[in-house]
Amino acid sequence: MNTSSRLLANWVILGLTLTFLIGPFLIIILAGASDTSYLAFPPEGLTLKWYLKVFTVESFRASFLLSMALAVFGTLAALLLGVPAAYALNRYALPGAETIRTIVAAPIIVPGIIVGLALLRYLVVPTGVTVTLALFMAHTALVLPYAVRVVSSSMHNLRADMEEAAVLLGCSRLQAFTKVVLPNIRGGVLAAFILGFVTSFNQVPVSLFLSGPGVRTLPIDMLAYMEITFDPSVAALSALLAFMSLAIVFVAERLLGFSRYV
Amino acid sequence: MSDTFVQLSDVTLMYGKSVAVPDLDLSIREGELICLLGPSGCGKTTTMRAIAGLLDPASGSIHIDGRDVTRVPANKRGIGLVFQSYALFPHLNAFENVAFGLRLQKLPEAEIRERTEAGLATVGLTGYDKRKPAEMSGGQQQRLALARSLVMKPKVLLLDEPLSNLDARLRLEMRTELQRVQKETGVTMVFVTHDQAEALALADRIVLMKEGKIEQLGTPADLYARPETAFAAEFMGFENIFRVEGTKAVTDSGALELGFAPASPLLAWRPDGVSVGSGPHQGRVLATSFAGAHREYVLDTALGPVKADAAIELPEVAIGETLSFDLPEATARPLSA
Ligand SMILES: Nc1ncnc2c1ncn2[C@@H]1O[C@H](COP(=O)(O)OP(=O)(O)O)[C@@H](O)[C@H]1O
Numbered sequence: 001m002n003t004s005s006r007l008l009a010n011w012v013i014l015g016l017t018l019t020f021l022i023g024p025f026l027i028i029i030l031a032g033a034s035d036t037s038y039l040a041f042p043p044e045g046l047t048l049k050w051y052l053k054v055f056t057v058e059s060f061r062a063s064f065l066l067s068m069a070l071a072v073f074g075t076l077a078a079l080l081l082g083v084p085a086a087y088a089l090n091r092y093a094l095p096g097a098e099t100i101r102t103i104v105a106a107p108i109i110v111p112g113i114i115v116g117l118a119l120l121r122y123l124v125v126p127t128g129v130t131v132t133l134a135l136f137m138a139h140t141a142l143v144l145p146y147a148v149r150v151v152s153s154s155m156h157n158l159r160a161d162m163e164e165a166a167v168l169l170g171c172s173r174l175q176a177f178t179k180v181v182l183p184n185i186r187g188g189v190l191a192a193f194i195l196g197f198v199t200s201f202n203q204v205p206v207s208l209f210l211s212g213p214g215v216r217t218l219p220i221d222m223l224a225y226m227e228i229t230f231d232p233s234v235a236a237l238s239a240l241l242a243f244m245s246l247a248i249v250f251v252a253e254r255l256l257g258f259s260r261y262v
Numbered sequence: 263m264s265d266t267f268v269q270l271s272d273v274t275l276m277y278g279k280s281v282a283v284p285d286l287d288l289s290i291r292e293g294e295l296i297c298l299l300g301p302s303g304c305g306k307t308t309t310m311r312a313i314a315g316l317l318d319p320a321s322g323s324i325h326i327d328g329r330d331v332t333r334v335p336a337n338k339r340g341i342g343l344v345f346q347s348y349a350l351f352p353h354l355n356a357f358e359n360v361a362f363g364l365r366l367q368k369l370p371e372a373e374i375r376e377r378t379e380a381g382l383a384t385v386g387l388t389g390y391d392k393r394k395p396a397e398m399s400g401g402q403q404q405r406l407a408l409a410r411s412l413v414m415k416p417k418v419l420l421l422d423e424p425l426s427n428l429d430a431r432l433r434l435e436m437r438t439e440l441q442r443v444q445k446e447t448g449v450t451m452v453f454v455t456h457d458q459a460e461a462l463a464l465a466d467r468i469v470l471m472k473e474g475k476i477e478q479l480g481t482p483a484d485l486y487a488r489p490e491t492a493f494a495a496e497f498m499g500f501e502n503i504f505r506v507e508g509t510k511a512v513t514d515s516g517a518l519e520l521g522f523a524p525a526s527p528l529l530a531w532r533p534d535g536v537s538v539g540s541g542p543h544q545g546r547v548l549a550t551s552f553a554g555a556h557r558e559y560v561l562d563t564a565l566g567p568v569k570a571d572a573a574i575e576l577p578e579v580a581i582g583e584t585l586s587f588d589l590p591e592a593t594a595r596p597l598s599a
């Protein structure tokens with residue numbers, strides 16, 4: 001292949017990639033702006049009223065807050081478990097470290113719908129745990145593998161002798177962790193948080209079975225809304241959420257080169 | 263000078279169920295530069311970690327400055343360690359790396375500043391305060407690691423192969439640098455290396471280790487001239503070591519009449535102790551190389567290969583030709599089995 005046709009091929013591939021990445025996003029933005037009472041693409045006439053309507057739907061507001069809280073606290077809990085786990089897996093030649101890694105990764109491998117059903121059938125029903133608590137646990141478990149994986153990779157180059165050096169300079173083991181390990185994996189922890197947040201926030205299958213009266217995550221609520229009302233506000237909401245995720249990733253990339261850790 | 267400052271008594275060091283260092287006794291004097299020398303895996307790092315408190319002895323005791331520190335945790339022992347990898351803190355600049363330990367002691371800011379600046383100056387890093395370790399050369403990182411330990415005024419400063427990551431020229435430079443710092447500060451230094459030339463050049467005393475045990479301990483001059491075992495002799499450059507039977511030198515390949523009756527079971531010669539150009543024995547030249555002040559030969563003899571240095575004035579003998587040589591009594595070093 002000569003240079004110019006190779007260049008052309010590169011452009012074509014780049015173009016296709018961008019189309020498949022950005023295309024759906026554009027479709028959603030436009031569909032949400034359609035001046036029709038039903039979801040339509042291409043949009044017929046343009047309006048912002050569906051974008052505004054999103055903010056007036058009571059159940060969206062409640063489920064948005066629930067999803068936010070789940071994403072924030074579920075991810076924080078996952079980090080609280082995941083950072084020490086990643087540390088232990090990296091630092092010590094634990095017997096069965098590989099098995100532990102596999103178990104930690106299980107929620108990624110097992111279909112979410114099964115995780116959700118299992119939690120409902122064997123946790124919520126027999127023990128009477130509230131759905132909110134079950135959701136929190138499910139989201140924590142779901143995010144944990146990402147937390148362990150991302151934090152692990154940022155810890156990988158951190159040699160144990162750095163902590164020993166800190167100890168010899170007077171640190172306790174805990175101080176060595178907070179003064180030497182944590183500052184050096186800060187970027188990884190933040191990246192894990194963002195990845196976990198987005199994963200949790202957009203989660204559908206696990207949350208599907210875990211809803212109760214007035215307790216629904218936003219994606220589930222949107223599904224429910226669509227079953228009854230087929231207006232473009234769902235598309236508008238999706239577009240707004242996509243913008244939110246984009247903004248978070250953009251800020252993260254700007255602040256600490258997020259892409260290095262994922 | 264000769265009072266014991268660090269005393270290891272009957273110290274056994276283990277990793278899990280395997281013994282790395284059995285029953286070690288070692289005393290280190292105040293203000294001396296002592297060198298742990300030995301091949302990779304002989305327990306140098308392990309011994310050092312035990313002194314620092316990073317590894318608890320399975321049995322035995324460690325005293326420092328008259329105090330039993332066997333159960334004192336590493337962060338309370340007041341010992342400095344310069345790691346082979348330097349182990350600098352990558353998120354802190356040079357100043358903060360050096361100030362790290364002082365800050366932990368919650369000293370007044372002015373004192374921290376003063377001592378840190380002084381520490382950086384001692385190792386010739388004045389003006390590098392703001393550099394991150396990643397922005398410094400290997401030699402500078404080495405100095406920084408040294409300064410970070412020195413500012414703590416440690417009772418003992420341990421250095422684990424501190425020069426092994428530097429190139430040859432820098433290594434020589436840092437050698438003199440280390441000696442200067444030790445003279446200036448008077449700190450007791452334990453220096454680990456597997457490089458015999460480094461040990462000979464730096465140390466007040468050398469501890470030669472083999473498989474976790476002390477093979478021989480003495481001044482560089484002592485060890486260089488009077489190794490006691492085949493292992494020590496080999497380490498000190500006695501490249502020709504033979505068994506003795508009556509008046510013969512013997513190897514698995516054959517025997518050679520020495521013309522004298524040694525009292526020791528083994529004899530060793532340095533290459534420059536083998537006389538070449540004349541003598542009762544013949545060897546075929548296997549390899550030859552020019553080494554500046556002399557010429558090095560490997561001879562194929564009745565004993566197998568013999569290494570010999572010839573004066574540069576002697577005409578070169580080509581590979582395959584024969585050369586006469588002698589193993590003189592005067593340069594023979596008797597060794598115990
Ligand atoms: N963390 C460890 N776990 C198990 N064995 C070790 C460990 N570190 C060192 N050893 C073993 O202990 C012995 C001494 O090692 P070391 O003190 O590191 O030697 P040196 O520093 O002289 O090269 C070696 O046989 C080595 O394999």
Ligand SMILES: [Mg+2]
Binds near residue numbers: 303306307308422
């Ligand atoms: Mg070592």
